[in-house]
Amino acid sequence: MSMTSNFADCLRDWEDLEKDYQHIQETQRLYREKLDEVARLQTSCSGAISRQKKQLRQLSQALRTYKDSASGAEVCAIDEIQAQINNRPNTFFEMEAFLPKKNGLYLRLVLGNVNVTLLSKQAKFAYKDEYEKFKLCLTIIILVFSFSLRFLMSTRALDAAFSFLLVWYYCTLTVRESILISNGSRIKGWWVVHHYVSAFLSGVMLTWPNGTFYQQFRNPYLAYCLYQKGFQSWMWRGLTFLLPFLFFGHFWQLYNGLLLFQLTRHPDCKEWQVLMCGLSFMVLFLGNFCTTLAVVKQKFQSKKK
Incomplete structure (x- = not known):
């Protein structure tokens, strides 16, 4: 039964x-x-x-x-x-923004002609939210990594791993931002260029051989990375009182560029990475400084209106 x-x-x-x-x-x-x-x-x-x-x-x-x-x-x-x-x-x-379109040159080189257009606002918001979470998570990792290298350990192998992490991080940001732009996000052009330049700078640091000039620039560079990730990631969240810290970070980029240019004048300096890093920091300073001034001016004009 x-x-x-x-x-x-x-x-x-x-x-x-x-x-x-x-x-x-x-x-x-x-x-x-x-x-x-x-x-x-x-x-x-x-x-x-x-x-x-x-x-x-x-x-x-x-x-x-x-x-x-x-x-x-x-x-x-x-x-x-x-x-x-x-x-x-x-x-x-x-x-x-809701229609398929041809990918730009960068996305075609990375992804080919794959359609990256998201078909709903919910999907676009979810992708943007995931993009912000990715930046926050990697920012914390980079903060911990740079702090450890600056104050707790000093090996070229770990420095190389840190530079590789930065290269991967900035390259990933450029791909994600290109997808966001394809889906209608109005990301300012300089911020995208900033990540291209930062990826190039990190790649040059990765290839810089260990030596006297590398060691002279190592600690200022790690301190700069620690400061940048510690403050600049939250600068544009309505915290106007943090603008002095933002400008301080920009002038730190100028200082790094001038320091590297000074190293190139040394008769024993034969490493091309010194000049390339110096040029990269100067481009970052000029772009960030001018863009920040434009944004601040726009905000003051909006308040007056």
Whole structure:
């Protein structure tokens, strides 16, 4: 009796699983149909936007040509149409954030022509949130690593591991930021360039052989890394009172660049890494200093308005 009951239960379980399997097959079929439909809509929408942009450019040029001989009422109508035309790029930008687009040169070199466009705001927010968590986690690791190298241990092998970590970190940031830009994020161009330069600088430090000049620059460099990760990662979170610390970090970059240029003047300095690191720090200083001034000026102007 017990075996019959157990077998009957198994049959019922199998029937339930079979129904669920049929439902899965139907759902998967609908899913593939929707994917094909989405692909067709994406192609249609992208083509329509491209045509609209081209026609708007032609119309704008024609209106400018006609405006010279237009009457007063026509000039007002032309200005109104022109104002609406000028607002269209912002709308198209928001539309294209959800449409597949060709990857930039950097992403093509790294990922090929893989589509990196996320199709929903939730997915975009989740990716941006994961990007911020990645930066925070690596910042803590770099802080601990740089503190240990500066105060607790001193071996070239660990220095090389630290430089390799920085190269990987900044290269990963550039890839993630390129994906964010492809999905509509308005990341300032300098911050992306900053990470390219930082990756190059870390790579040069990785190849710098151990010697007198490396040891002279090692401790200032590690102290700079410790300061940078300790303060600059939180600078743009509304903490205006930390701006002096931010500018201090910028002038530290200037100091590092001048120190390295001074080392290049030594007659025994034959290492190309000294000059390359010096140039990298000067580029970082100029870019960061000018960008920070522009952001501060913009914030003050916004407050006045």
